[in-house]
């Protein structure tokens with residue numbers, strides 16, 4: 001295989017289909033590394049990237065183009081593979097290492113990046129699969145070896161999904177207060193990320209999990225992965241039904257949808273002093289009567305992916321504990337457009353993982 005020519009599936013215009021093309025790669029410099037992609041997970045946020053931005057509510061859209069993202073865009077930020085080429089200054093990884101790639105790169109130089117919170121870098125976003133070419137390709141160039149995490153004996157398809165679904169779920173549930181076994185946590189939205197959160201939370205904490213999703217297949221899967229009860233949010237009077245079933249004792253709600261209706265359900269569900277954590281990027285506006293903050297002593301926060309150090313922690317956790325496994329849907333990379341379409345239409349249970 002020629003490691004200086006990448007075959008990438010990219011969209012040449014916003015909202016357009018992905019087309020395969022080849023790009024020449026220069027020799028890796030400094031501490032750059034080339035990874036041969038064996039697996040790349042597909043994320044719901046790819047649909048927003050492909051569309052060119054996020055729904056900010058009130059008819060407003062954020063624009064990746066105005067924020068400096070250049071076409072064509074090669075998406076794919078859950079990258080797993082094998083190290084095949086090293087820059088001259090690489091010290092800590094070697095050819096043949098099986099790795100996953102941390103894709104949420106910042107400037108790489110500031111204090112925030114240095115402590116491993118590259119995803120919160122105040123200076124720059126250089127995410128693989130958005131600003132830099134991602135894993136819908138046979139080869140990926142990684143700007144620094146420190147973004148590679150060795151997976152040891154972990155199953156590579158599953159480990160690849162840790163880079164977004166895994167750490168997004170992990171980073172969000174880590175923000176929850178320690179809770180008792182009688183407490184309840186609501187997980188709203190049981191797609192790939194929400195389902196991972198159900199599995200990780202049930203493996204690492206004792207509070208009861210309430211899974212909330214309109215799709216019966218996803219509710220079923222959530223119950224199989226550690227949820228104690230599951231509800232359809234679209235049923236009339238859902239908030240009341242759910243509250244009653246939990247003795248109105250829901251300590252935290254993690255919203256993996258991030259829509260107007262899911263965020264308002266989250267706020268309604270939690271008890272006084274409850275925590276609401278908004279993770280999903282579906283979009284819209286958040287509206288709430290202001291007195292609710294005080295009357296309920298509410299705490300509302302957001303959670304965006306997680307740091308490089310959290311990816312390392314998650315890999316270590318997966319290596320020492322058997323985590324309940326969310327379903328994977330392995331497909332060839334050449335079927336990427338069909339897979340995106342299936343994801344748009346909600347026809348995917350668990351996580352799609354593409355293979356070049």
Ligand SMILES: [Zn+2]
Pocket residue numbers: 043044045046077164165
């Ligand atoms: Zn993602």
Ligand SMILES: [Zn+2]
Pocket residue numbers: 106107108109110111112113114118121122123124
């Ligand atoms: Zn930085």
